[in-house]
Amino acid sequence: xxxxxxxxxxxxxxxxxxxxxxxxxxxxxxxxxxxxxxxxxxxxxxxxxxxxxxxxxxxxxxxxxxxxxxxxxxxxxxxxxxxxxxxxxxxxxxxxxxxxxxxxxxxxxxxxxxxxxxxxxxxxxxxxxxxxxxxxxxxxxxxxxxxxxxxxxxxxxxxxxxxxxxxxxxxxxxxxxxxxxxxxxxxxxxxxxxxxxxxxxxxxxxxxxxxxxxxxxxxxxxxxxxxxxxxxxxxxxxxxxxxxxxxxxxxxxxxxxxxxxxxxxxxxxxxx
Amino acid sequence: xxxxxxxxxxxxxxxxxxxxxxxxxxxxxxxxxxxxxxxxxxxxxxxxxxxxxxxxxxxxxxxxxxxxxxxxxxxxxxxxxxxxxxxxxxxxxxxxxxxxxxxxxxxxxxxxxxxxxxxxxxxxxxxxxxxxxxxxxxxxxxxxxxxxxxxxxxxxxxxxxxxxxxxxxxxxxxxxxxxxxxxxxxxxxxxxxxxxxxxxxxxxxxxxxxxxxxxxxxxxxxxxxxxxxxxxxxxxxxxxxxxxxxxxxxxxxxxxxxxxxxxxxxxxxxxxxxxxxxxxxxxxxxxxxxxxxxxxxxxxxxxxxxxxxxxxxxxxxxxxxxxxxxxxxxxxxxxxxxxxxxxxxxxxxxxxxxxxxxxxxxxxxxxxxxxxxxxxxxxxxxxxxxxxxxxxxxxxxxxxxxxxxxxxxxxxxxxxxxxxxxxxxxxxxxxxxxxxxx
Numbered sequence: 001x002x003x004x005x006x007x008x009x010x011x012x013x014x015x016x017x018x019x020x021x022x023x024x025x026x027x028x029x030x031x032x033x034x035x036x037x038x039x040x041x042x043x044x045x046x047x048x049x050x051x052x053x054x055x056x057x058x059x060x061x062x063x064x065x066x067x068x069x070x071x072x073x074x075x076x077x078x079x080x081x082x083x084x085x086x087x088x089x090x091x092x093x094x095x096x097x098x099x100x101x102x103x104x105x106x107x108x109x110x111x112x113x114x115x116x117x118x119x120x121x122x123x124x125x126x127x128x129x130x131x132x133x134x135x136x137x138x139x140x141x142x143x144x145x146x147x148x149x150x151x152x153x154x155x156x157x158x159x160x161x162x163x164x165x166x167x168x169x170x171x172x173x174x175x176x177x178x179x180x181x182x183x184x185x186x187x188x189x190x191x192x193x194x195x196x197x198x199x200x201x202x203x204x205x206x207x208x209x210x211x212x213x214x215x216x217x218x219x220x221x222x223x224x225x226x227x228x229x230x231x232x233x234x235x236x237x238x239x240x241x242x243x244x245x246x247x248x249x250x251x252x253x254x255x256x257x258x259x260x261x262x263x264x265x266x267x268x269x270x271x272x
Numbered sequence: 273x274x275x276x277x278x279x280x281x282x283x284x285x286x287x288x289x290x291x292x293x294x295x296x297x298x299x300x301x302x303x304x305x306x307x308x309x310x311x312x313x314x315x316x317x318x319x320x321x322x323x324x325x326x327x328x329x330x331x332x333x334x335x336x337x338x339x340x341x342x343x344x345x346x347x348x349x350x351x352x353x354x355x356x357x358x359x360x361x362x363x364x365x366x367x368x369x370x371x372x373x374x375x376x377x378x379x380x381x382x383x384x385x386x387x388x389x390x391x392x393x394x395x396x397x398x399x400x401x402x403x404x405x406x407x408x409x410x411x412x413x414x415x416x417x418x419x420x421x422x423x424x425x426x427x428x429x430x431x432x433x434x435x436x437x438x439x440x441x442x443x444x445x446x447x448x449x450x451x452x453x454x455x456x457x458x459x460x461x462x463x464x465x466x467x468x469x470x471x472x473x474x475x476x477x478x479x480x481x482x483x484x485x486x487x488x489x490x491x492x493x494x495x496x497x498x499x500x501x502x503x504x505x506x507x508x509x510x511x512x513x514x515x516x517x518x519x520x521x522x523x524x525x526x527x528x529x530x531x532x533x534x535x536x537x538x539x540x541x542x543x544x545x546x547x548x549x550x551x552x553x554x555x556x557x558x559x560x561x562x563x564x565x566x567x568x569x570x571x572x573x574x575x576x577x578x579x580x581x582x583x584x585x586x587x588x589x590x591x592x593x594x595x596x597x598x599x600x601x602x603x604x605x606x607x608x609x610x611x612x613x614x615x616x617x618x619x620x621x622x623x624x625x626x627x628x629x630x631x632x633x634x635x636x637x638x639x640x641x642x643x644x645x646x647x648x649x650x651x652x653x654x655x656x657x658x659x660x661x662x663x664x665x666x667x668x669x670x671x672x673x674x675x676x677x678x679x680x681x682x683x684x685x686x687x688x689x690x691x692x693x694x695x696x697x698x699x700x701x702x703x704x705x706x707x708x709x710x
Contacts (some may be wrong), residue, residue, distance in 0.1 A: 233429050
């Protein structure tokens with residue numbers, strides 16, 4: 001009897017101990033081969049991190065939202081505003097004007113669409129005001145934001161007070177965003193004899209909306225531009241890239257002071 | 273006093289750099305897509321031989337074939353250019369993504385003479401970046417088109433063009449057992465094709481002289497295969513001597529004053545240099561029982577690349593102009609042959625055979641940086657375009673009972689833009705001419 005009792009006791013102690021162990025370390029820790037490939041090397045970049053977070057991601061959806069309707073509305077508005085698409089010519093607007101009217105009459109009985117068109121029909125009445133609003137939406141994208149949240153509104157106020165602080169550094173993400181924009185714009189001098197010697201530096205100034213206002217080759221490279229046809233072609237390709245990529249997108253408006261002037265070094269070092 | 277001055281300078285410089293603290297970004301990635309270019313039809317009346325439309329289409333075809341440009345269809349043009357001398361509406365061209373725009377005029381000058389002019393515009397930089405005019409006979413319209421394409425290519429890539437050139441090659445016909453091989457010549461775009469020999473004797477490895485007026489080649493005429501020199505203007509053919517053995521693989525030096533060739537005799541093939549004025553010969557390699565062949569000069573003539581089996585397998589070697597300082601430069605697996613030094617001097621192109629396949633490849637002159645550009649059942653005999661950017665070579669396809677099919681192909685040294693160079697019949701052994709003299 002005793003031996004049976006002591007055996008069951010020892011079982012009980014043993015199993016309890018196991019239970020405690022499992023509770024303390026968890027099951028996976030007891031399983032022998034379940035170790036993660038943990039010893040990873042973490043690469044750490046020491047970067048100047050700006051206090052203001054990157055506004056760009058939240059910018060985009062707003063642009064898209066605003067863009068989609070503005071395309072729809074802009075057609076009827078155009079005739080009154082005389083906006084960009086000059087080539088689209090007079091015939092289109094003429095057709096467009098009657099259409100909203102015709103449609104708005106049967107509209108009330110119909111779907112949500114007519115509502116939009118009603119709005120459009122209303123807009124032309126205070127013509128210039130609506131047109132101005134539209135222009136503002138398109139030109140100054142951050143402004144819609146001011147309506148949405150107060151903090152960025154403040155930021156915008158300071159921004160509109162112009163070059164406000166040169167010392168806010170651009171974050172790595174922002175620089176990368178600029179770099180990536182040039183990939184489709186820049187045709188590299190592939191197959192040149194010594195592409196690594198063809199790095200061209202372009203100095204440019206940008207408007208608050210990212211539009212390239214001036215762009216020229218760094219003055220110390222002007223001599224080579226005149227004498228070396230390979231370099232001249234490479235420098236021209238860099239200048240074309242700058243013009244083609246204008247306006248640069250996603251630049252944080254509050255850091256205008258730090259990106260208003262840029263020097264881009266077009267260096268085909270990754271080329272074979 | 274001087275110290276004070278220096279201090280002031282230093283302070284000024286420091287202040288200047290501080291004020292100039294603009295954002296600096298390195299752009300190291302771009303694309304290698306062809307550049308969209310709009311080539312408008314030359315305005316004005318030409319004459320019966322030359323008209324704007326034909327010239328424009330040749331320019332567009334040249335640029336397109338280079339793989340570096342993408343001519344935009346004229347149906348997309350917004351601005352219809354009516355005066356080829358006037359400034360274009362840059363915004364209209366940017367709208368259709370044209371980076372460069374070509375305009376021009378053609379004016380009859382009486383008789384068959386015409387004046388052809390062109391202007392190259394940078395649509396993004398909004399300025400004219402090149403322009404030229406040519407007074408010529410209308411019948412030269414093709415040549416003028418190639419010259420204009422060369423100018424455009426040069427201005428936009430920095431590199432000389434290669435459109436005003438010709439290609440000489442071996443045209444093949446007939447069954448494999450009784451193959452007829454004739455020398456043929458054509459413009460680089462396949463136009464103006466003509467045969468130089470009648471096919472009475474087998475010919476191989478034609479090579480252009482630097483002035484493009486002569487070719488060297490090997491012919492089997494008169495029992496012993498040997499090297500001949502042919503004047504393209506007169507059609508006169510002369511043997512460069514009978515030697516104690518077969519002479520082959522000829523090639524000019526950079527100024528046409530000398531040539532290299534191989535002479536095979538008693539199991540040994542050696543490389544010789546001949547002075548073409550005095551016809552005096554100099555032996556450059558001399559290794560018993562070894563085959564040294566396919567010699568090619570560096571553009572400055574101070575070095576020679578050739579292939580040799582002196583190390584056991586066929587590999588590439590370089591030596592100086594007098595045959596000294598022989599060094600092996602190819603170390604990859606497989607056999608290397610037909611090396612050709614680039615006219616730019618930086619690269620050597622070659623044929624490589626490995627694992628039952630043939631490759632056209634390039635390596636730096638010291639043998640480093642080997643890159644294979646093409647691969648097929650049989651690729652061989654590369655020849656450089658005069659700007660050292662494009663290679664032409666022969667490719668054969670197994671044809672079964674009907675015999676193999678042989679064609680010419682070109683490829684860019686980036687490995688892109690592999691294209692067939694159209695020939696009327698089977699073709700092999702192409703050689704690209706230097707730019708034609710004006």
